[in-house]
Structure formats: structure tokens, C-alpha cells
Amino acid sequence: MSEHTYSIPVGPLHPAIHEPITLKIDVEGEEIVGVDVFCSQVHRGIEWLGMNRNNPIQNIYLAERVCGICNVCHPFCMVQAVEDASGIYPPERADYIRAIMAELERIHSHLLWAGVAAHEIGFDTVFHYTWALREKVMDLIEYLTGNRVTKAIMMVGGVRRDISEEGKKKIKEGMQYYLEKFAKIEDIYLNDPTIKMRTRDIGVLTREDALRLCAVGPLARASGVPKDVRQDFPYGAYADYGVKAITPDTYNGEIHADVFDRIIVRLLEVKQSVDIIKWAVDNLPSGPILAEKNLVKLKMLLKKAEGEGIGRVEAPRGEDIHYVRLEKGKDPYLSWKIRAPTYNNVLPWIPMLLGGQIADVPIVAASTDPCMSCLNRVTVVDEKGRKYEITKEYMHELSVKKTRRLMRNANRSF
Amino acid sequence: MLTGAFEVIWYIAASFLISLFAIPFGLLTKGIDRKLAAHMQWRVGPPVWQPFWDVKKLFQKETIVPEDAISWLYNAAPILCLASTVTILLYIPLGPFPPILEGHGDVILILYLLTIPSLAMVAGGFASSSPFASVGAQREMVLMMSYEFPLAATVIALVWKISSLYPQEAAFSLTAFARHPIWNIMGPFGIVGAIVLLIVLLLVTTGEITKVPFDIAEAETEIAEGVFVEYSGRNLGLFYLADAVKTVVMSALIVAIFFPYNLSPLLTPNISIPSWGWAIVDFLFFLLKLEIVIFFCMTFIRVSVARFRVDQVVKVYWGYLTLASLLALILIALDVML
Amino acid sequence: MMFFEVLKLLFKKPFTNKFPVKYAPKNTLGLIEKVQKGEVKINPPVDTPPGFRGKLEYDIDECVGCGLCAQVCPSHAIELVKDKNWVIMHCKDGAKLAAPLKIRIYVSRCIFCAQCVDVCPRKCLKMSDEFLLANEDKLAEDLIIPGP
Ligand code: SF4
Ligand code: SF4
Numbered sequence: 001m002s003e004h005t006y007s008i009p010v011g012p013l014h015p016a017i018h019e020p021i022t023l024k025i026d027v028e029g030e031e032i033v034g035v036d037v038f039c040s041q042v043h044r045g046i047e048w049l050g051m052n053r054n055n056p057i058q059n060i061y062l063a064e065r066v067c068g069i070c071n072v073c074h075p076f077c078m079v080q081a082v083e084d085a086s087g088i089y090p091p092e093r094a095d096y097i098r099a100i101m102a103e104l105e106r107i108h109s110h111l112l113w114a115g116v117a118a119h120e121i122g123f124d125t126v127f128h129y130t131w132a133l134r135e136k137v138m139d140l141i142e143y144l145t146g147n148r149v150t151k152a153i154m155m156v157g158g159v160r161r162d163i164s165e166e167g168k169k170k171i172k173e174g175m176q177y178y179l180e181k182f183a184k185i186e187d188i189y190l191n192d193p194t195i196k197m198r199t200r201d202i203g204v205l206t207r208e209d210a211l212r213l214c215a216v217g218p219l220a221r222a223s224g225v226p227k228d229v230r231q232d233f234p235y236g237a238y239a240d241y242g243v244k245a246i247t248p249d250t251y252n253g254e255i256h257a258d259v260f261d262r263i264i265v266r267l268l269e270v271k272q273s274v275d276i277i278k279w280a281v282d283n284l285p286s287g288p289i290l291a292e293k294n295l296v297k298l299k300m301l302l303k304k305a306e307g308e309g310i311g312r313v314e315a316p317r318g319e320d321i322h323y324v325r326l327e328k329g330k331d332p333y334l335s336w337k338i339r340a341p342t343y344n345n346v347l348p349w350i351p352m353l354l355g356g357q358i359a360d361v362p363i364v365a366a367s368t369d370p371c372m373s374c375l376n377r378v379t380v381v382d383e384k385g386r387k388y389e390i391t392k393e394y395m396h397e398l399s400v401k402k403t404r405r406l407m408r409n410a411n412r413s414f
Numbered sequence: 415m416l417t418g419a420f421e422v423i424w425y426i427a428a429s430f431l432i433s434l435f436a437i438p439f440g441l442l443t444k445g446i447d448r449k450l451a452a453h454m455q456w457r458v459g460p461p462v463w464q465p466f467w468d469v470k471k472l473f474q475k476e477t478i479v480p481e482d483a484i485s486w487l488y489n490a491a492p493i494l495c496l497a498s499t500v501t502i503l504l505y506i507p508l509g510p511f512p513p514i515l516e517g518h519g520d521v522i523l524i525l526y527l528l529t530i531p532s533l534a535m536v537a538g539g540f541a542s543s544s545p546f547a548s549v550g551a552q553r554e555m556v557l558m559m560s561y562e563f564p565l566a567a568t569v570i571a572l573v574w575k576i577s578s579l580y581p582q583e584a585a586f587s588l589t590a591f592a593r594h595p596i597w598n599i600m601g602p603f604g605i606v607g608a609i610v611l612l613i614v615l616l617l618v619t620t621g622e623i624t625k626v627p628f629d630i631a632e633a634e635t636e637i638a639e640g641v642f643v644e645y646s647g648r649n650l651g652l653f654y655l656a657d658a659v660k661t662v663v664m665s666a667l668i669v670a671i672f673f674p675y676n677l678s679p680l681l682t683p684n685i686s687i688p689s690w691g692w693a694i695v696d697f698l699f700f701l702l703k704l705e706i707v708i709f710f711c712m713t714f715i716r717v718s719v720a721r722f723r724v725d726q727v728v729k730v731y732w733g734y735l736t737l738a739s740l741l742a743l744i745l746i747a748l749d750v751m752l
Numbered sequence: 753m754m755f756f757e758v759l760k761l762l763f764k765k766p767f768t769n770k771f772p773v774k775y776a777p778k779n780t781l782g783l784i785e786k787v788q789k790g791e792v793k794i795n796p797p798v799d800t801p802p803g804f805r806g807k808l809e810y811d812i813d814e815c816v817g818c819g820l821c822a823q824v825c826p827s828h829a830i831e832l833v834k835d836k837n838w839v840i841m842h843c844k845d846g847a848k849l850a851a852p853l854k855i856r857i858y859v860s861r862c863i864f865c866a867q868c869v870d871v872c873p874r875k876c877l878k879m880s881d882e883f884l885l886a887n888e889d890k891l892a893e894d895l896i897i898p899g900p
Binding site: 450452453454455456457458459460461714717718719 | 770
């Protein structure tokens with residue numbers, strides 16, 4: 001650090017980063033020479049509520065609120081974990097409906113991201129334009145689930161709403177709309193010289209770094225790591241479809257691992273989602289949508305269930321994992337652990353930002369599509385100037401203690 | 415002695431009149447710009463008079479001075495910025511009316527005066543002692559230095575042409591431009607050169623009034639409004655007004671240099687109304703020209719591109735625009751020689 | 753390149769749905785009053801689809817007070833209360849006067865998940881398509897079901 005270095009705090013309140021996270025950036029002129037990330041500016045205690053206050057059915061809606069945008073992935077993932085633990089598996093039709101919902105969500109999330117990214121580089125026209133196009137999928141979601149954003153469609157052992165013939169028609173119409181508009185979106189994002197100027201060779205995350213830092217989702221795929229839960233560990237209907245992870249070389253044969261590549265990957269994924277939805281609607285099997293229709297009975301079954309389960313879902317931002325442990329005779333989960341994709345995708349910010357310019361911070365940070373609401377889990381208390389830093393060693397000690405306690409409790413109930 | 419006193423009073427009154435015109439018109443322009451930009455972005459946008467509400471609101475709000483700021487400089491910067499911007503208008507002809515300070519200064523003076531609002535912003539930015547504001551102030555300086563050359567080159571090329579044809583004119587005065595509209599005196603090479611210079615000047619204007627893609631000094635998503643990050647209330651309101659007036663200044667300059675035409679010479683043979691009526695018609699025509707220029711140098715550009723990075727801005731100004739203006743200079747030189 | 757696109761958009765009708773009015777009114781409450789009196793017309797919101805999840809409707813007479821809805825409500829928006837109307841209940845040991853259990857829903861807490869609708873054995877809960885529920889007072893009269 002030379003004497004010309006000074007540091008700029010980006011966040012927790014900053015127009016570029018809409019959520020509470022702090023990036024401390026050391027700059028020399030415009031160049032970034034040091035980056036540090038401070039997470040956990042807020043803590044909502046979602047897992048605690050799930051383990052102490054709520055019964056599994058209430059938890060579905062709590063999981064839905066882990067993140068405003070991924071409100072299918074989180075309950076989907078949690079429900080999978082619970083199903084894994086309790087052995088109440090969904091019928092086939094429910095699997096397909098879940099996949100349709102998850103892909104609708106991916107379309108809306110990626111379009112939302114694309115708009116935000118355009119806004120970050122000061123291209124507001126594209127931002128408004130993309131969001132206007134996004135309305136169609138929002139309307140579709142509203143039609144299918146009853147609300148624009150929170151879908152409230154997951155249930156342990158199935159889904160809560162069926163897709164009617166009318167609904168199928170609407171979905172097909174909507175997908176046709178996106179296939180038509182896709183050329184336009186592609187033209188705007190991939191051929192506009194100013195967007196290219198701001199994103200080509202910016203925020204490069206090499207393949208090695210992506211692997212080393214466990215990047216997930218489009219971020220990893222843009223670095224040439226073909227990693228996608230839907231491909232590697234297919235769940236539900238995806239196993240029938242055979243998803244292929246999209247890397248930027250499918251578009252133009254080269255991998256730069258930069259922000260532009262992330263745009264490519266996300267846009268292509270929108271198209272992939274459209275394909276998956278069309279396929280799922282065409283092949284929607286008939287049958288029930290719930291394994292256990294009677295909610296009261298389901299609640300009893302879950303209360304009686306015992307065991308642990310893991311759910312993995314490819315959320316729009318990457319791999320989402322929920323771990324759930326159920327205990328007999330107790331409504332709340334014994335243990336619930338959420339590992340949201342942003343948790344993995346925050347550390348890659350550091351190699352991506354180093355050596356860049358201040359002007360790149362917003363777009364590079366946005367290029368991972370960060371979602372702090374999923375990420376935060378530890379509070380650092382700052383009280384009267386005294387700062388409690390939770391060190392790694394202390395965390396480890398706490399975890400060991402907790403694991404022992406859990407094991408003891410679990411043993412006792414056997 | 416008496417005339418001297420009268421002159422001073424006239425200047426003071428005129429400055430008032432000018433600000434009475436420039437500030438509301440600048441705000442209205444901002445409103446129109448926002449409305450048009452909104453429509454180009456497929457949305458409705460605020461009502462045209464929204465900037466007036468904004469200013470009213472800002473002036474009612476509390477003005478906060480950061481603890482570490484150099485408060486006198488911090489408070490003086492917005493006033494200086496607005497005052498200097500209004501001053502420039504005194505040197506620019508407004509449609510049918512010659513500049514109020516005619517004969518006291520020329521284009522070169524205007525070029526110098528144009529830097530003062532930016533310098534005031536830089537001073538205010540540094541005085542507010544926020545890292546974002548410092549970055550913003552640095553960027554503002556970079557921006558200023560990079561558009562200075564194309565701006566100067568444009569003006570000099572045109573002045574050269576005029577003075578070579580009419581050596582008796584006071585070469586650098588804007589009224590000379592008004593008397594000899596450049597499109598009338600140029601040969602074919604000169605026309606091409608002048609078009610290039612017009613484009614250069616339009617782009618310089620975009621930078622001068624810090625709008626996307628050259629709004630690096632404010633860059634909302636990067637450095638949170640940069641130099642203005644700490645400003646609030648009345649001070650921010652003054653900067654807002656200065657920005658509005660600056661838009662008028664820059665477009666009036668372009669109109670004065672490139673489109674000094676009036677409607678009256680064209681229409682007098684056919685329609686007869688008193689001369690003050692013609693003054694009004696010409697003035698309205700002038701306002702229309704301003705709006706058209708502003709549409710192209712501000713609204714249209716800012717909705718159709720992304721913001722550049724600092725190095726890219728420098729490259730655009732020092733590289734492309736400087737090259738373009740030099741090329742235009744050569745074309746005009748050819749024109750003069752032929 | 754957006755240059756031509758923006759020019760095209762300039763002459764297109766804006767995408768925005770101008771609900772409730774094109775520009776923010778000076779006085780919102782005044783506007784609402786005027787609308788109620790029928791003096792001004794507002795632009796309608798986008799239509800809600802069938803099956804929209806809006807404000808709950810509660811049929812108090814059907815409700816048997818089983819409390820299942822309160823058990824599954826994720827946001828604890830439902831409270832079990834004693835009914836104001838006492839009724840004669842017929843038990844083993846003769847008839848007696850008692851207040852049956854009913855529920856009270858705090859709409860300001862409700863997250864519109866429709867879980868209570870699904871679980872209710874008497875089907876006395878229903879979701880309407882009413883969604884304009886913003887209020888400054890979270891205990892306002894129309895945000896508590898059933899009303900006073
Ligand atoms: S809709 Fe959901 S949140 Fe609202 S009262 Fe019913 S269960 Fe509770
Ligand atoms: S579940 Fe239905 S019947 Fe039971 S208390 Fe709730 S509203 Fe009444």
C-alpha cells in the first residue's frame with residue numbers, strides 16, 4: 001500500500017449494491033488494489049424460526065421468503081429435503097409442474113438480472129426495456145399461481161395448484177412471445193457496442209479460480225466450468241429432459257470468463273428455460289398433484305417422520321442446498337441448514353475486482369447476481385465501539401459444540 | 415459619470431432578467447428532457463413541471479454540512495457554480511437579442527468561463543471530504559481536461575474561417591457568427607468540416623453537462639452521485655439549478671455558433687407585424703432551436719448508450735473527438751485556401 | 753444499437769399501465785375522496801386472473817372454530833377468539849350458554865399464501881381479488897376480518 005491509496009466503502013448502503021453487504025475497496029486513483037468483503041450486515045434468523053417456531057408446513061412459506069426472487073427454488077429445495085427425510089414422494093405430474101415453475105422463475109430472474117446489469121452500467125433504456133418484456137412472465141406466474149411474485153405453490157409431496165388446459169395454452173403463448181422477443185434481447189445485449197465496451201474482459205474469473213473458490217451457477221459456467229445441478233444430479237422432471245449446462249463457448253466458441261460471458265450464459269439459459277417449459281407442458285403426465293391430499297394428515301405424518309434429508313436445486317443464481325433433519329413427535333425441524341448460491345459467489349468478487357477500476361465494481365458485483373438475503377447468517381455485533389469479530393477458530397469451536405449437542409439429542413430420541 | 419452608473423444598473427438588472435429567463439427555462443428543459451427520455455424508454459415519465467417541484471422540495475429541506483467538510487468552501491461551491499453559469503449567459507446572444515455584455519468579451523472568454531462551474535463542482539467535491547466525492551471530483555477534472563481541446567479546436571476552426579473572409583470583424587465575437595452564419599460562407603469542404611465540428615460540439619456538450627455516457631463524475635451506480643454525494647437541501651438545489659442553466663448555456667452556444675438564423679428576415683416580406691412582435695417570434699424560434707439541440711446532445715444520446723469508464727471517456731475525447739476536430743480543421747483550412 | 757430502437761419507442765405508446773392516474777396527484781386523500789364520489793375516473797389496474805390470492809373472505813357462520821387455520825398460518829395472522837354472540841349449546845348435561853370459538857384474521861400480517869383456505873374443513877375461507885390494502889394503520893378496521 002502506497003500513500004496514494006485510500007479506501008472506499010461500497011455498501012452496506014450504496015446505489016449499486018441493493019442489499020446490505022460491504023465491500024471495502026482500496027484504490028489508487030481509479031485502480032483497485034485491494035478488496036475485502038464484509039458479509040452479514042443483517043441477520044434474519046430464518047433457520048432459527050424454522051427450528052423453533054414453525055411446523056414444516058409453515059416452513060414452506062418461510063423458505064419462500066429467504067429470497068424474494070428465488071421463491072420457488074428455496075421451498076423447492078426444502079421440500080425435497082423434507083421428502084427425502086420423510087419418504088413422502090411427489091407424484092410425477094407434480095414433478096413436472098415444479099420444473100415448469102422453477103424455469104418460469106429462472107426466466108424472470110435472468111431478465112431481472114439483465115435489466116439490473118444494464119442499469120449498473122448506466123444504460124437505463126435497456127433496463128426499462130428488459131423489465132417491460134419481463135412483465136409477460138410475471139403475468140403468467142400470476143395466472144398460474146395467484147400472485148406475481150410469491151408463488152406459494154410448493155407442498156411437501158407435491159404442488160398446490162394444477163395446470164389446466166387453459167393454463168397450458170397460456171404458457172405456450174407466453175413461451176412463443178419469448179422466443180419471438182429473444183432475438184431482440186440478444187441483439188440488444190450481445191451486439192450493442194457500448195455494452196460490450198463495458199463488459200468485455202472485465203471482471204475475469206479464471207477457470208482455476210472458479211474451481212478453487214467453488215463458484216456456482218452462471219458465474220461458474222461463464223468461466224467454462226460446466227456445472228449445473230440439473231445436469232449433474234437431476235431431480236424431478238429434469239431427469240427426463242436431460243439438461244446440458246450452458247457455457248459461453250456454445251455461443252461463439254470462446255471463453256473469456258468475463259462479465260460479457262455471464263450475460264451470454266444467462267441469456268442462453270433463458271432460451272433453454274423456454275425450451276424446457278415447452279417440453280414439460282407437452283409431456284405433462286396426468287395424475288394427482290399431491291401425494292397426500294389431506295393437509296391435516298400430512299401434518300401428522302411429518303410430525304411422526306424421523307430422519308434427515310438433503311435437497312439440491314439449481315436456482316437461477318446457482319446451486320442451492322437445504323439440509324433438514326426431522327425428529328419424531330416434534331413439529332419444528334430439529335435442524336435446518338440453508339446454503340444459498342450467493343454464499344459461494346461472493347468470494348470470487350475479490351479476484352474479479354483486483355486490478356480493475358472503480359467503475360467496474362457495480363457491474364462486476366452485479367454479474368454474480370448477488371442476493372444478500374440468502375447469504376447472511378452471522379451477526380457481528382458492534383456495541384459501544386467494542387467490536388466482536390467472530391473468528392474462524394471461534395466459529396469452528398461453536399460448530400463442534402453444536403454438532404455434539406445435536407448428536408446427543410438425536411441419540412436420546414432413538 | 416451618469417452613463418457609467420446607468421450602465422452598471424443596467425447590467426445588474428439584465429443579470430436578474432437573464433436568470434429569470436434561464437432558470438425557469440432550464441428547469442422546463444430538464445422536464446422536457448425527462449419526459450422525452452421516458453418515452454424513449456417505453457414509459458410515461460414525470461410531468462414536464464416535475465423539476466420545479468424537485469427544486470421547491472430541495473429548497474425546503476435541511477441543508478447538512480458534513481462534520482469534516484471545509485464548510486465555507488462547501489457552502490460557497492454551489493453558489494459559485496450557479497453564479498458563474500448565469501454569467502456565461504451574459505456573453506451569449508439569445509436569439510434576436512445581442513449579448514448583454516456585447517463587446518466586453520469573446521468566445522475565448524466563454525471557453526474559460528465554462529470551466530468555472532466545473533471547478534466549483536470539483537472544489538465542492540473535495541471540500542465535502544467524502545471518498546466518493548473525492549473520486550467524483552478527480553473524475554470531473556479528468557473530464558474537464560479531456561473535452562477542453564476538442565471544444566477549443568471547434569471554436570478556433572470556425573473563427574479562423576470567418577476572420578479570413580471578413581478581416582474587418584472582431585474575429586472572436588459571437589456576433590460575428592450571427593452576422594455571417596457559417597453555412598453560408600463555407601465551400602463544400604467547409605460544410606463537411608462544419609458538420610463534423612457540430613457533432614464534436616454536441617458530444618462535448620454531453621460531457622459538459624455531465625450526462626450519460628460521460629456522467630462519470632456523478633455515476634450514480636458507481637460512486638453514488640460523486641461530487642454531490644454529501645450535498646443536500648438548498649446546496650443541492652443550487653447545483654441542480656446550475657445544471658439546468660448550464661444546459662441552456664451550452665445549447666445557446668451551439669445555436670449561436672451554428673444556427674444563428676432568425677425567422678424574421680424570411681417572413682417580413684409576407685407578413686407585417688410590429689418589430690416587437692418579430693422579436694417575440696424570433697425568441698420563440700430560438701427557444702425551439704435550443705430544445706432541438708438539447709434533444710440531440712442530451713436526451714437522445716443519454717438514452718441510447720451505456721456509461722463509459724473513465725479511460726474510455728478520455729479515449730473518446732482525446733482520441734476520436736480530437737482527431738475528428740483536427741480533421742475538420744484541415745477540411746476548413748482547405749476550404750480557406752481554395 | 754439502441755439508436756433506432758429508442759426513436760421507434762418514442763412514437764410508441766408507453767408500456768406503463770397508468771394506474772391509478774397518470775401523474776401522482778397533489779393530494780392523494782383528496783383524489784380518493786373524489787373517486788369515491790365519482791367525480792374523477794381512475795385508470796383501472798391490470799385485471800387479476802381467476803384464482804388470484806387477495807384479501808381473505810371469511811364466512812363466520814360456517815366456521816366451527818377448529819383452529820386448524822391458525823395452526824398452519826405461517827405468519828400467525830390468525831387468532832382464535834370467542835364469538836361475541838353467545839349461543840345455546842347442547843351438551844351431554846343439558847343445554848348451556850357459551851361463546852363458540854371463531855377466528856380473527858389480521859390482514860396486515862397475512863402473506864396471502866392461501867394455506868388456511870386449503871386446510872379449512874368447512875371451506876369457510878376464500879380469497880377475493882381485492883389487493884389494494886395499503887394503509888397507515890395496521891390495525892385499521894378493514895384490515896381485520898371479520899370487521900367489528
Ligand atoms: S393466507 Fe396464509 S398468511 Fe394469510 S391468514 Fe391464511 S394462512 Fe395466514
Ligand atoms: S379452519 Fe375453517 S372452520 Fe376451522 S377455525 Fe379456521 S376458518 Fe374456522
